[in-house]
Amino acid sequence: MSKKDYEGRNEDPQIGDPTIARVVCGMKRNMILIPKPHTTFILIQCNQCEEKKVVFSHTTADVYCKKCGAMLVKRTGSKAEILGKVINNLD
Numbered sequence: 001m002s003k004k005d006y007e008g009r010n011e012d013p014q015i016g017d018p019t020i021a022r023v024v025c026g027m028k029r030n031m032i033l034i035p036k037p038h039t040t041f042i043l044i045q046c047n048q049c050e051e052k053k054v055v056f057s058h059t060t061a062d063v064y065c066k067k068c069g070a071m072l073v074k075r076t077g078s079k080a081e082i083l084g085k086v087i088n089n090l091d
């Protein structure tokens, strides 16, 4: 596989493939494309009791406050709707 072939691809390089390993080493660090998920973990705070909780950005289950029971995150088809206060994105 040539260098050009590799750059055109958008999928995971096969780990352990000596050809790809050589190509990656010859490229500048900021040019190497590494696939990353679009999902994150978010630290949110309850609007009512200020309890903090870490939730998944695409959670498939409704998240409630452990202390007061208020809904913090509402599930949707894709990215969850955050009802609490977002403090931080944990990556």
Ligand SMILES: [Zn+2]
Residues within 6 Å of the ligand: 046, 047, 048, 049, 050, 051, 065, 066, 067, 068, 069, 070
């Ligand atoms: Zn609460």
